[in-house]
Amino acid sequence: MKKLLIYTLAIGLIGGLTSCKKWLDLKPQDGIVGNEFWNTKEQVDAAVVGIYSSMLGRALPEYFFIWGEGRTDMVAPGFRADQDEQDIVNLNVLPTNKFVDWRSFYQTINYCNTLLQLAPGVLSKDPTFTQTQLSRAMGEAYALRALMYFYLVRSFGDVPLKLDATLSDKDIVSLPKTGKEIVLDQIVSDLKKAEPALPLTYGSTATDKGRVTRFTANALLADVYLWMDKYAESAAECDKIINSGRFGLVRGQDFFSDIFVEGNSNESIFELQFDAQKLNPFFFMHTPQNRRWGAAIHLTEDVYGIDMVNTIPIDDYRGDYAAYRGTDFTIWKYVGNIGRVLRPFEQSYAHWIFYRYADILLMKAEAINQLDQPLEASRLVKTIRNRALAIELKVMDSTSKNSMATFILEERQREFAFEGKRWYDVLRNAKRNNYQQLNLLLDMASISIPPDRRQAAYNKLRDKNSHYFPIYFYELQTNKLLEQNPFYK
Numbered sequence: 050m051k052k053l054l055i056y057t058l059a060i061g062l063i064g065g066l067t068s069c070k071k072w073l074d075l076k077p078q079d080g081i082v083g084n085e086f087w088n089t090k091e092q093v094d095a096a097v098v099g100i101y102s103s104m105l106g107r108a109l110p111e112y113f114f115i116w117g118e119g120r121t122d123m124v125a126p127g128f129r130a131d132q133d134e135q136d137i138v139n140l141n142v143l144p145t146n147k148f149v150d151w152r153s154f155y156q157t158i159n160y161c162n163t164l165l166q167l168a169p170g171v172l173s174k175d176p177t178f179t180q181t182q183l184s185r186a187m188g189e190a191y192a193l194r195a196l197m198y199f200y201l202v203r204s205f206g207d208v209p210l211k212l213d214a215t216l217s218d219k220d221i222v223s224l225p226k227t228g229k230e231i232v233l234d235q236i237v238s239d240l241k242k243a244e245p246a247l248p249l250t251y252g253s254t255a256t257d258k259g260r261v262t263r264f265t266a267n268a269l270l271a272d273v274y275l276w277m278d279k280y281a282e283s284a285a286e287c288d289k290i291i292n293s294g295r296f297g298l299v300r301g302q303d304f305f306s307d308i309f310v311e312g313n314s315n316e317s318i319f320e321l322q323f324d325a326q327k328l329n330p331f332f333f334m335h336t337p338q339n340r341r342w343g344a345a346i347h348l349t350e351d352v353y354g355i356d357m358v359n360t361i362p363i364d365d366y367r368g369d370y371a372a373y374r375g376t377d378f379t380i381w382k383y384v385g386n387i388g389r390v391l392r393p394f395e396q397s398y399a400h401w402i403f404y405r406y407a408d409i410l411l412m413k414a415e416a417i418n419q420l421d422q423p424l425e426a427s428r429l430v431k432t433i434r435n436r437a438l439a440i441e442l443k444v445m446d447s448t449s450k451n452s453m454a455t456f457i458l459e460e461r462q463r464e465f466a467f468e469g470k471r472w473y474d475v476l477r478n479a480k481r482n483n484y485q486q487l488n489l490l491l492d493m494a495s496i497s498i499p500p501d502r503r504q505a506a507y508n509k510l511r512d513k514n515s516h517y518f519p520i521y522f523y524e525l526q527t528n529k530l531l532e533q534n535p536f537y538k
Contacts, residue, residue, distance in 0.1 A: 087167045090178035096168070097186050100160045100193050101260070104321060107330045108153040110401050114334070114342070115148055116204050116518075117469030122496040123348070123462070125378070127340030134341060139498060140506045144519040144537055151521065154197045155211065161194035163214040188246030192261040192269065195239040196403070199273060202232045203473050206517040206534065210235060225530040233277055240270045249295075258313040259322035264290050268318050268404040271412050276477055280416040287413035290318070296406040298436045305371040309382045312400040316407060323398040331383035332397035344373035344380050344467070347496060352463055354440035365463065366437045372466035380467050407433055407464050415457050419481075423453040430460050439463065454478065458489070476516055484513060512536055 086092050103109075118124050119137040126138050133146045142149060168186055171178050201208045210227035212235070214220065247263040267289045274283035290296060299307045299316045307314040312322075323329040333339045349355065353368035369375040370389050372382055379385075383399040386392045392399070410429045418426035427447035433439075439460075446452035461474050479489040490510045498506045509515040514536035525531055 087171055087174075089175045090171065090182060093164070093168050093171050093178065093183070093186050096160070096164050097189055100157060100164065100190060101322075103153075103157045103160055104193075105323065105327050106153065109157070110321065111330050111334070112148065112153065113200070113401060113469045114331075114467070116200065117472050118342075118467060119148075119472075120497070121471040121475065122493045123345055123466055123471050124380070124497075125343050125345050127343045129339055130341045139502050140494065140509055140515070141502075142518060144522040144525065144533065146519075146521075149205075149518040149521050150523070151201060151205070151208075154201055155209075158194055158197050158211060159215050161190040161197075162212060163216065164190045165194075166214040166216075184246040185248060188243040188266075189261050191239040191243035192247065192266050195236045195243070195273075196269060198232055198236050198239075199269065199276075202229050202236070203276065203476070204518050205520070206514075208232060209531070223528045223530045226532065233273065236273055237270065237277075240266050240273070244270075249293075254313050255322065258317045258320055261319060264293065264295070265319040265404065268409060271409065271416075272404075275412055275416060276473075278419075278481060280419040283416040284413050284420070287409045287416065290406070290409045291413070296409070298406060298410075298432070301366040301436050301438050304366045304437065305382075305385070306387050308402070308405065309371075309385075309399055310387055314405075316405045317402060318404040318406065318409070320400040320402040320405075323400055325395065325398060328394075328397045329383065329399060329401065331399065332392070332394050335380040335384045336391060337377060337379055340379070342380060344378040345497070346378055348373060348378075348466070349375050352459075352466075354442045356440050363438050363440060365439050367439075367463055367466070382467050402468060408470075411457060411461055411464065415454070418450055418453045418457060421450060423447050423450050426453050426457065430457060433460060433464060437463075480513070480516075487511070490516070509536075 086096075115134070115137060119134065120140060124138070126135050130138075133148055136142055136146055137148060165187055168183060168190075172180065172183060198208070198210075206229045207226040208229075209224040210232055211224060243261070244263055244266040247261060247266055249263050250257050251260055251262070267286045271283045271286035271290075274280070274286065296318065297315050299314050308316055312320065321329075334341045335343070349369065353365045353372075356362035356364070370381060370385065373379060374381045374385065374389075379391075384392055384397070386396070410433055414426040414429040424447045427445055430445065430453075443456075445456050458474060458478050462471060465471070465474075475489050475493055479486045487510070491507055494506045494510060495503060514534055517534055517536075519534050519537035520531055525533060
């Protein structure tokens with residue numbers, strides 16, 4: 050457990066991370082912590098920046114992708130995939146798999162906890178530091194802590210819930226796992242605290258997209274409520290964003306260039322801000338010469354479709370040369386460039402998008418459909434499909450709640466390909482109503498798993514504990530209060 054919780058607010062770790070975004074230019078020049086650090090408003094601002102910067106390291110962006118896509122029908126392992134990645138694809142994850150090591154998430158959580166614990170004391174030390182500034186900083190910490198715990202609870206189920214800071218060795222304690230329902234309630238509590246404290250805007254586009262705003266809290270709350278089957282609450286959070294009038298859908302022909310090449314589009318709500326000084330890890334994951342992950346070969350025909358009707362065929366703007374490249378099934382969103390060419394390594398700074406406006410519309414569609422409003426849900430889905438020139442693979446039945454639920458899930462598959470959402474989307478739908486739709490997970494495995502391994506995968510998926518990762522072996526060795534996920538004992 051020491052390895053999990055020992056991280057202090059060593060903001061100096063980001064000293065080498067420079068950025069062209071002005072709001073990221075403020076960062077401490079050394080690793081000063083404790084009483085020597087928490088004296089001025091500038092140091093509080095630097096600590097906030099440190100939280101964001103901790104998310105730009107290699108580990109978290111890789112995990113966001115692998116946890117959300119690796120077990121799905123959207124990807125295929127590349128020739129450079131290692132055994133741990135192959136095991137994730139084949140649903141053969143063991144406690145020794147390096148991709149179930151959650152320490153990077155708890156590191157960011159501890160940065161949040163440290164700010165929440167120590168920043169209030171700066172009010173009495175710096176007369177220029179206002180309550181409004183403190184509230185905003187704490188709002189950002191609450192929201193980012195909630196984001197980290199939401200990834201953990203969806204991926205592991207029960208997890209240790211640490212809400213105070215680990216500042217020194219004396220603060221290191223062993224913690225047992227907390228039930229996932231309690232963790233989810235804490236996430237909601239954090240986001241409700243964050244929402245009124247966060248600004249609607251910071252005054253510039255890059256900052257509004259790269260730093261959590263009130264709308265980020267609304268989007269995350271909508272997602273959490275969907276996971277908790279609280280549909281009216283989810284729809285209400287979506288409406289806060291929709292009714293703000295601050296976001297819109299990028300036009301079809303600009304879908305790839307505006308959202309994934311340029312970044313910070315009108316559609317974006319919150320995304321990690323990579324740039325030329327801080328590259329993302331995706332060049333060495335997705336480019337053909339380094340491929341660890343590629344797109345599944347069935348996407349063209351089965352997911353996006355082929356137009357066999359029109360003389361000049363219609364192509365879904367979200368498919369070939371947007372989500373993936375159909376000639377070799379390269380995952381294109383993070384390595385492609387305008388002009389249908391690959392980005393060179395030094396331009397590997399496509400952002401990682403957590404939420405965009407299309408997600409809000411489709412989350413609301415899912416929520417109100419569960420509230421027996423399939424017709425209204427269909428109208429939101431059509432808005433998404435019309436901007437993309439989506440091909441009609443099947444008829445949308447707006448009179449049936451069950452049919453619309455399936456259609457919305459399939460539309461999310463097309464819209465958010467490789468954006469780290471597919472596993473969570475399918476699991477959320479599968480577990481609804483006491484796993485009434487377990488077949489969704491089995492159907493996905495029938496596509497992603499090699500034939501000789503499918504029966505074993507089916508048997509695993511029928512145990513709901515297998516839907517969550519095992520606890521990493523090192524954490525079990527160092528924290529005797531932790532208990533392994535029952536499936537992996």
